[in-house]
Amino acid sequence: MSFITDIIADRFRDKSFDIAKQDYKFMKIKRAKEEIKKKYPNIELIDMGIGEPDLPADKNVVDLLSKEAPKPENRWYSDNGIKEFQEAAAKYLERVYGVTNINPYTEIMHGIGAKSILSMMPLCFINPGDITLTTLPSYPIISTHTKYLGGVVYGLPLTKSNDFYPDFSNISNIILYRSKLLYINYPNNPTGQIATRDFYKRVVEFAHKNRVMVVADSTYAPITFDGVEPISFLSIDGAKEIGVEIHSLSKAFNMTGWRLAFIAGNEAAINIYGIVKANSDSGQFRAIQKAGIYALNHTEITKENCKRYSRRFDLLIKALKEIGFDIEKPKATFYCYLPIPKGTKSGKIFRNADDFSLYLLNEALICTVPWNFPESYVRLSVTFEAKDYEDEKRIINELKKRLLKLELVF
Ligand SMILES: Cc1ncc(COP(=O)(O)O)c(C=O)c1O
Structure with missing residues (x-):
């Protein structure tokens, strides 16, 4: 063997x-x-x-990709992304969520899917023994990579009696002292629960108090029904100081296989993500980013x-x-x-x-x-x-x- x-x-x-x-x-x-x-x-x-x-994916998105794919200027490595995609992402955050305080060049960066962005967060922040707090059940990627690095994962159960929100009051000081990241995901896979502004305010307060960075996975954020308005974590006062939010084109625009997402929020976090990313991949194909811009501009x-x-x-x-x-x-x-x-x-x-x-x-x-x-x-x-x-x-x-x-x- x-x-x-x-x-x-x-x-x-x-x-x-x-x-x-x-x-x-x-x-x-x-x-x-x-x-x-x-x-x-x-x-x-x-x-x-x-x-x-x-x-x-929408026919116009596919058509745009067909048009952009053969263009010579799109053939290069896109590295940490094209500016036009960052600009479109900033406008998208404003149009859909009313978030106006994000600098597209220093506070937004694309990623090859939310999964890829999540996988890089622990490398940015976790030393051996550091803790990632995560809701459970959970999309597991941030936890897996925390463990790869010798970090520890502390689960916050989402139960019916808690209305599928984490209970921060139960976390001991010893855990809090070693915690660096908090992963939340609303609207939530698999429970279907949505975030409220009140809940997000409590998350911001918790993060400020305990010096924990929030990773808000908003992959499903725009998929809401019956008059429920989509909410962005970044629309809460003080959120940008302690967190980042991840948006994906996979579910909102039927583009799972296309691999396109973006991270927005805290500048220092985006900067370190950019360093890890540049050392891990060379960016999504420019033609896909351009098709993605069309999607972000067509929320219908x-x-x-x-x-x-x-x-x-x-x-x-x-x-x-x-x-x-x-x-x-x-x-x-x-x-x-x-x-x-x-x-x-x-x-x-x-x-x-x-x-x-x-x-x-x-x-x-x-x-x-x-x-x-x-x-x-x-x-x-x-x-x-x-x-x-x-x-x-x-x-x-x-x-x-x-x-x-x-x-x-x-
Ligand atoms: C909660 C959650 N986050 C992230 C992802 C991955 O999204 P992407 O396709 O952008 O990598 C999924 C996919 O199922 C998910 O359910």
Whole structure:
């Protein structure tokens, strides 16, 4: 056998790594999904497990990329990004969130997706033994990289009794003393909870008091429904002094595969991010950044998505309530967070969310994503494939029929 496996860094031998577990979870679901598709090739699988928009990018965005891609002046490394994208991002923050105090050249920088930006934050701030505070459940990237660097991750559970907000009052002084980063993500994946101005004010206060830098992951910020206005963390007084906010084009503009996002806020943080970034990648393709500018200038693309997700939620939440689930329509994101039932009338007991999720897949061909900690929930996404509104109604009806047949006990 090759010696290569022997020399892989010790950190990857630690089985507690979030990313390993996370990958394992998604791999397990993917495998189970493939098996079930093979077993029942003629029965439609209702896939509510997908965390990506169901539609491709807007036609004008695609056309602009086609136009820009062959231009010789776009072929260069873009390094830390083109100025025009930074300017468009600043205007976007103003137009959508009313944020006016951001300098596009010193307080905004692009990234090859929010994931990439998050992965670089610990390298900017974490020394061995330093702590990253993160809400749980969480998008795991900032935690994974904190651990790579010998840092420690301290979880702030998002529970129903806390309305899916972190409780800062429970963190001991010893933890606070060593904490450097606080990761928050609202509107939240997977709970669907939104930030309020009050909550963000408390975060700003907490960060100032404890000298912790806030990383507000606002990947889903503009995806809101029913008159809920999108909020930016940066719109709160004092936020820029203690934090940064990450915006992504992935979900808002159906551009997951395009890899384009930006970080905005504290100048010192953006500066150090720029140093790490310049030593990690050479920037996103200029033609993609130019297509991204078109998207940022056309927020009606996001609004169309919101309309589609909202009407799908209206159908889905009504059906789930009629079946007996205790659930309300989320105000944002394309996820709803469903508490697991106790079991079925036939005697099946669900010990945790994995159990329930696998049961749904095997017995009803419905794909979901489970979370066991801090509470047992499954996540359903309304980004399932459907041709039109009629098809959406048909799929939700089918989902309801299948769930009713399971005779769930709550
Ligand atoms: C909370 C959260 N942050 C960041 C990302 C990654 O976004 P991007 O595609 O910009 O890397 C995701 C993707 O699922 C996410 O759910």
